[in-house]
Amino acid sequence: MAATQTNPLRVGLRQERVISPQCLVIFGASGDLTHRKLIPALFELFRQRRLPTEFSVLGCARRPWSDDDFRNRMAEAMADEVKQHQSAWQQFAACLFYEPVDLQQDEDVVRLGTRLEALDRQRATRGNRTFYLSVSPAFYGSGCRALANAGLLKDPSRSRVVIEKPFGTDYGSAQSLNRVVQSCGKESQIFRIDHYLGKETVQNILVLRFANAIFEPIWNRNYIANVQITAAETVGVEERAGYYETSGALRDMVQNHLTQMLALTAMETPGHFDPESIRSEKAKVLQAARLANEDEPWKCCVRGQYSRGGNPANPMAGYREEPGVNPESTTETYVAMKLFIDNWRWQGVPFYLRTGKRLPKRLSEVVLTFRKAPVQLFDAAGGTPTANQLVLRIQPDEGAGFVFDVKAPGSGMRSRPVDMHFSYDESFGEPSDEGYVRLLADAMLGDPTLFTRSDEVEAAWRLYTPLLELIEDAPHQLPVYPYEARTWGPSAADNLLAEDGLMWRRP
Amino acid sequence: MAPQLTLQAPLQLPPSEVPAYLNRLWTDNLKDSSGAATFTLVVWEPSWLQQQLIRTGRADGPITGLLNDQLLEAAREAIGALGLPASTAPTAPDVAWALGQLPGSHGAEDLRGQFVDRAISAHQPRRLITLAPTLAGDQQLESTVAAYCPLPEERGVSADACGDVVVLRGGMGAMQQGLAMLQELIPSDLPCWVWWNGTMDESPELLEALAVPPRRLVVDSSIGEPRRCLDLLVQRIEQGQAVNDLNWLRLRTWRESLAMVFDPPCRQSALDQVVQLDIDVEGQHPVKGLLLAAWIADRLGWHLLNSFWIDGGAGEGRGIGAEFQRSDGQSVQFRLMPVPVGVSKMHPGALVGLRLICAPPQRPPLCVILCSESGGCMRLEAGGVASMELAEEVVPLPNESEEMEMARLLGGGHDSTNPLLASAAALAAKLLPN
Structure with a gap:
């Protein structure tokens, strides 16, 4: 008999929290994100019975679509899913509505308010609304203002706004945008989304640290020698050249995703597991973080850009040869840097961050390397003793590993490292929800734990301000080193660690 | 509704005037509002146990409809005093019935319907109707009404979040x-x-009259005669009602x-x-198991091929086999067996333990034992399980009140x-032998 493929007892058990009746309003509903991520995530929630019956989605964009147009386009974009779950889709599609809205036009916003009231009556959604701004960042401020002016944000307990990244392009613009957004509603209504925080393994950093008594006592400068945080991609810039040329790896990955991993890894223990306690600790640790050398930031940061690579069978274009990219572009596709955190827990412990496109592997991980044993009693089989390492694998092969020495088999007393391995797949079998499923559910639940607060965003931008200013004012001091596609970045990045007698982990 | 602002003192009205009064209230007095567009909650709140404990002087008033620790303690003491089996759960109807046979005439203020758990009132019911039957079967119908709004600090003062409370009190007639x-x-x-x-x-x-589809019905199948509980669940679900x-x-x-x-x-x-499934429950109520x-x-x-009663032997109740x-x-x-316990949990038929034995070919059998946090499950740990691969877990006690669940x-x-409940209820009804 064939083995059971998934755990049949697990079905239907993921109904921990119930989303209140409400209407989710998606601005930019004709865009990619809506049919690629948002509607599939909502459909998944619907199939898991995590959406209440009193629920509706109102798609809004400038296109003059009808409700049926919207439903049909979503069904076309999700053809495979719809085919697999036709009956569920029919029920779900009945929750989908559309209203042509240009948020810059007052009369459109007034009409939106009227439509929402009608939907409240029609679907019994109790006036609860989540507004998802899946629009160009240039419209975040004006979009929020339009909603506030129409009175759609006046009740903080029944209206929320979800904003996609990037939230600002530097410290100043993030501050300005925060001021605008906060003038439209309370901070508790603003949900700044960072889809990395939707990943199970990123959230697991919190559980691993604070649910186990063994880690926290050694999670500090007395026991940890350094921390490496890596987010590596194998893909190039793909179709995002227009956006990427203005952002680069520093804004696209480091300021948000890597910084969030840094904050979760380094934050102090929150007093309670509630959103504000956690976000306060994250903000505090980011405020204590600094570049290893703020006066001469070029000494603690390396930028790179991928050049041609691959092999004759699978040649890969260099960044400057990609469609839509300036042939003279100095946009970085790779960044490595060294940070310190000036607090009692982490003083003197270097944090190394790196991210890049067209690297040999797609992976994200946090690696904590512990100090070596004070006295070496045993010869190491590999020549030099290995430091203990705790590896938190964010993706792929989600899980954790712990590297420690054991006695090598044989008559002597030599030590050699082994890896104790935990894998989500092996332990749980079930795939985790896609990040947007978790984050959309949390936003509709009004739970901001996994969303970034204004002070976190500002602290993150302030941390990288010396680098952004240097890139702006004296780019020659922070040159973009070329690296061959599908290699681990420029050699200058290796030198950054070599100066400290270290090496990047080769995962 | 603790966290809310009373717009008026609870008003006692002749029952016949209540509908007209509420209409007037929303159209004249609160004319800027049509009330919260949320839901109506109708609660059948007999609270027989609390009423009987108070009547017999075993608990203090007022009658609130909420089960607190003091009430449960009083009920447990009564179980001993009344000579009921120690495994009787405090909320079992037997306790209230046995108390009903005792003399007593202590009275208390009846505030049922006016003490609503904060977790429920936070959802701002548009109308909360409590039916509060009294022990005196011939008591005339009384009705109390009040309108409520959220406190300003709870949320923006908006009349469209307001609701009202109606309490109907009287004998069964x-x-x-x-x-x-x-x-x-x-x-x-x-x-x-x-x-x-x-x-x-x-x-x-x-x-029957209250729970008319499409109204959503909430019941507790641990309270009541097991056959009736399961049949009612199945019947309602088959009618397409949300249960x-x-x-x-x-x-x-x-x-x-x-x-x-x-x-x-x-x-x-x-x-x-899997070749064997054993479940132990407290007392004689098998529905949960x-x-x-x-x-x-x-x-x-x-x-399911068949199910049958099992004689548990001297001192033990009947079990169920299938x-x-x-x-x-x-x-x-x-096998589902009732086991005696010293101190029962709050609801009848609470689970004591579960044993699942799997016999994969060419491998040692796997025995999974789940035990309730509050008690052991020695019976399930006996019988040669030591020779099997053993996976043993302790199941934590749920720590949420009925009101939180509600x-x-x-x-x-x-x-x-929920389709899982729908399937399980139908099969459980077949498992219970006639």
Whole structure:
């Protein structure tokens, strides 16, 4: 008999929290994100019975679509899913509505308010609304203002706004945008989304640290020698050249995703597991973080850009040869840097961050390397003793590993490292929800734990301000080193660690 | 409604005037508001246990309808004093019935319907109607109404979040009389929940009249005669009504603990090789155990061949046995046994332990034992399980009140029954021998 493929007892058990009746309003509903991520995530929630019956989605964009147009386009974009779950889709599609809205036009916003009231009556959604701004960042401020002016944000307990990244392009613009957004509603209504925080393994950093008594006592400068945080991609810039040329790896990955991993890894223990306690600790640790050398930031940061690579069978274009990219572009596709955190827990412990496109592997991980044993009693089989390492694998092969020495088999007393391995797949079998499923559910639940607060965003931008200013004012001091596609970045990045007698982990 | 602002003192009115009064209240006095566009919650709140404990001087008033620690303690003491088996749960109808045989005439203020758990009032019911039957069967119908709004600090002062509370109090005959007026009070354009917070086999005609589809019914299948509980669940679900069973919801920790054992893919194939399932429950109410067994059988695709009573021997109650057939034709034996406990949990038929034995070919048998946090399960640990691969877990006690569970349902409910409950209830009804 064939083995059971998934755990049949697990079905239907993921109904921990119930989303209140409400209407989710998606601005930019004709865009990619809506049919690629948002509607599939909502459909998944619907199939898991995590959406209440009193629920509706109102798609809004400038296109003059009808409700049926919207439903049909979503069904076309999700053809495979719809085919697999036709009956569920029919029920779900009945929750989908559309209203042509240009948020810059007052009369459109007034009409939106009227439509929402009608939907409240029609679907019994109790006036609860989540507004998802899946629009160009240039419209975040004006979009929020339009909603506030129409009175759609006046009740903080029944209206929320979800904003996609990037939230600002530097410290100043993030501050300005925060001021605008906060003038439209309370901070508790603003949900700044960072889809990395939707990943199970990123959230697991919190559980691993604070649910186990063994880690926290050694999670500090007395026991940890350094921390490496890596987010590596194998893909190039793909179709995002227009956006990427203005952002680069520093804004696209480091300021948000890597910084969030840094904050979760380094934050102090929150007093309670509630959103504000956690976000306060994250903000505090980011405020204590600094570049290893703020006066001469070029000494603690390396930028790179991928050049041609691959092999004759699978040649890969260099960044400057990609469609839509300036042939003279100095946009970085790779960044490595060294940070310190000036607090009692982490003083003197270097944090190394790196991210890049067209690297040999797609992976994200946090690696904590512990100090070596004070006295070496045993010869190491590999020549030099290995430091203990705790590896938190964010993706792929989600899980954790712990590297420690054991006695090598044989008559002597030599030590050699082994890896104790935990894998989500092996332990749980079930795939985790896609990040947007978790984050959309949390936003509709009004739970901001996994969303970034204004002070976190500002602290993150302030941390990288010396680098952004240097890139702006004296780019020659922070040159973009070329690296061959599908290699681990420029050699200058290796030198950054070599100066400290270290090496990047080769995962 | 503790966190809310009373717009008026609770007003006692002749029942016949209540509908007109509420209409006037919203159209004249609160004319800027049509009230919260949320839902109506109708609660059948007999609180027989509390009423009897107070009447016999074993507990202090007022009558609130809320079960607190002092009441449970008083009920446990009464169980001993009344000579009921120690395994009797405090909320078992037997306790209130036995207390009803004792003399006593202590009185207390009746505040049922006016003490609403914060978790429920936070959802701002548009109308909360409490039916509060009294011990005196001939008591005339009384009605109390009040309107409420959220406190300003709770949220922006907006009249469209306001609601009202109606309490109908009287003897059973009066309750019947008030039924027609009550139907008039339920707004047809909002979802309506009917929480039958009493025994499932009492006042069937009232339940029938109140819980009319598409109203969403909330019951507790641990309270009432088991056959009636299961048949009612099945009948309502088959009618297409959205039914929520608090007894089923309380199984959550057991289902989660069992699922956790089989999460590692290396264990999942053992689920195809189950040969024996044993469940121990407190006292003589098997519904919770049957729901758990039925859920397991349904999820694993077993087919029920037969079920029968088992004589538990001297001093023990009757158990239930059954034989299932797996999808590969092999047999699975099921036993549900009542076990005596020193201190019972709050609800009848609480689970004590579960044992699942899997016999994969060419491998040692796997025995999974789940034990309740509050008690051991020595009976299940006996019988040669030491020679098997043993996976033993302790199931934590749920720490949420009925009101919290109810609030969770009200917060985001469905207009259909959870398909897992629907399947499990139908199978559990077949498992219970006639």
